[in-house]
Amino acid sequence: MPLIYLDNAATTLHKPPEVGAAMQRALNTCGGAGRGGHAAAQKAAEVLFDCREAAARLFQMSGPDRVILTCNATHALNMAIKSLAKPGKSVLISGYEHNAVVRPLGSLEAAGVKTVPLPTPLFEPDAVVKRFEEALDDSVCLAVCIHVSNVFGFVLPVERVAELCRARGVPMIVDASQSAGLLPINGDLYPYWCMPGHKSLYGPQGTGLLLVPPGGMLAPLMEGGTGGDSRNPRMPEYLPDRLEAGTHNAPGAAGLAAGIRYLTKNGTDYTAPLTRQTAEELSGIKGVEVYSNPACQTGPVSFRIEGKDSETTATLLSDRGIAVRGGLHCAPLAHNTVGTEATGTARAAFSHANTARDIAALVRAVREIKALA
Amino acid sequence: MPNALIACRSVTYAQRAVRLLEKAGMRASMRRLPADLPETGCGHAVRVEREKLTQAMQMMNEAGFPTRVYFCEDENGGVIKCP
Numbered sequence: 001m002p003l004i005y006l007d008n009a010a011t012t013l014h015k016p017p018e019v020g021a022a023m024q025r026a027l028n029t030c031g032g033a034g035r036g037g038h039a040a041a042q043k044a045a046e047v048l049f050d051c052r053e054a055a056a057r058l059f060q061m062s063g064p065d066r067v068i069l070t071c072n073a074t075h076a077l078n079m080a081i082k083s084l085a086k087p088g089k090s091v092l093i094s095g096y097e098h099n100a101v102v103r104p105l106g107s108l109e110a111a112g113v114k115t116v117p118l119p120t121p122l123f124e125p126d127a128v129v130k131r132f133e134e135a136l137d138d139s140v141c142l143a144v145c146i147h148v149s150n151v152f153g154f155v156l157p158v159e160r161v162a163e164l165c166r167a168r169g170v171p172m173i174v175d176a177s178q179s180a181g182l183l184p185i186n187g188d189l190y191p192y193w194c195m196p197g198h199k200s201l202y203g204p205q206g207t208g209l210l211l212v213p214p215g216g217m218l219a220p221l222m223e224g225g226t227g228g229d230s231r232n233p234r235m236p237e238y239l240p241d242r243l244e245a246g247t248h249n250a251p252g253a254a255g256l257a258a259g260i261r262y263l264t265k266n267g268t269d270y271t272a273p274l275t276r277q278t279a280e281e282l283s284g285i286k287g288v289e290v291y292s293n294p295a296c297q298t299g300p301v302s303f304r305i306e307g308k309d310s311e312t313t314a315t316l317l318s319d320r321g322i323a324v325r326g327g328l329h330c331a332p333l334a335h336n337t338v339g340t341e342a343t344g345t346a347r348a349a350f351s352h353a354n355t356a357r358d359i360a361a362l363v364r365a366v367r368e369i370k371a372l373a
Numbered sequence: 374m375p376n377a378l379i380a381c382r383s384v385t386y387a388q389r390a391v392r393l394l395e396k397a398g399m400r401a402s403m404r405r406l407p408a409d410l411p412e413t414g415c416g417h418a419v420r421v422e423r424e425k426l427t428q429a430m431q432m433m434n435e436a437g438f439p440t441r442v443y444f445c446e447d448e449n450g451g452v453i454k455c456p
Binding site: 033036037045048052065227228231236238240241 | 382383408
């Protein structure tokens with residue numbers, strides 16, 4: 001039974017073939033970037049630079065130095081959060097943040113950092129802006145907002161929130177885990193943007209990006225070798241070296257660059273029709289609750305089958321050859337906000353490899369499972 | 374043709390500079406500097422033809438890559454103060 005893979009909000013499975021080819025080439029040709037003057041070291045440096053340039057182009061940035069290569073979005077978020085959150089101050093977060101935001105902030109609680117989740121109702125972007133506006137006072141040292149909810153696909157108005165933060169001089173971090181590769185992102189705008197390489201940028205697992213805004217700077221999360229400035233016992237003051245200690249994942253960067261170039265060539269708006277079709281067709285099944293609003297949704301669609309726990313729904317779909325994710329999606333805060341924390345939801349999310357036939361198969365299977373209930 | 378070396382603060386800066394100069398039709402490449410030359414150790418440099426040094430430094434400065442230190446290569450590939 002061929003697998004219909006709809007768990008792309010976790011990791012895209014079907015990468016463009018050039019991604020694997022680029023990784024294989026890098027594996028066979030790259031030494032340690034910046035660690036020598038020989039051809040293999042220079043090749044590795046070229047691969048990293050190429051990845052930074054590809055990302056800078058896709059994210060409309062004026063230069064590649066502010067593209068920081070990370071292990072994943074969680075790594076980027078930890079770096080930004082732990083540098084910008086200040087003891088004795090508050091950090092505002094939306095009601096849709098992933099544990100990649102909630103847990104680093106939780107670890108800072110003992111240091112006197114207070115996390116303030118804002119009541120941000122689902123699919124109400126104006127309310128999100130209002131809540132941030134009301135809460136941005138002198139006690140706030142940082143705002144963190146997810147761009148697209150990894151559970152509900154809700155597109156939060158991060159650009160409008162960024163304007164508020166900029167006006168008040170409060171740094172802002174955007175978790176672009178679900179939006180990078182799907183929505184336009186301008187890395188020269190005010191926030192720090194954190195994203196994985198392995199979702200809609202079609203890179204491999206173990207890659208991610210942190211886009212530092214113009215004039216922005218962070219404290220390193222790790223210290224170590226950078227291949228330059230070696231007598232300095234501290235990390236260099238300049239980017240990207242300051243935030244990239246240790247040997248880079250050159251094959252990963254090669255794959256990520258290939259994925260980004262694929263998007264630059266083929267466009268990033270391919271999933272919106274699939275999201276809409278899924279929401280519409282599942283909504284037509286009696287006893288299936290679908291979380292949808294095409295006006296401010298992209299990527300994932302969450303749903304619940306009456307009388308079925310979401311993990312059971314996901315298992316029954318898996319038995320029918322369809323991969324979706326059930327449970328809390330590492331985002332209990334989002335489920336608390338919407339009121340789905342008891343059951344979780346089943347979530348379908350799409351990639352360039354999915355077609356309307358995959359959606360039809362999902363809808364057929366959900367009907368079948370509903371009929372079992 | 375003897376070469377000159379323009380010190381850069383990181384490998385990424387050196388790469389940007391090489392791209393910039395190549396785009397302008399200049400022959401440019403990267404090389405590491407000897408360990409004792411940059412005070413901080415392990416430096417990267419852009420290698421250009423010696424007669425293009427002034428032009429290359431001017432282009433780099435205009436593009437926002439501050440350049441203050443430069444060297445020359447001797448006939449054996451060693452790095453010396455420019456005569």
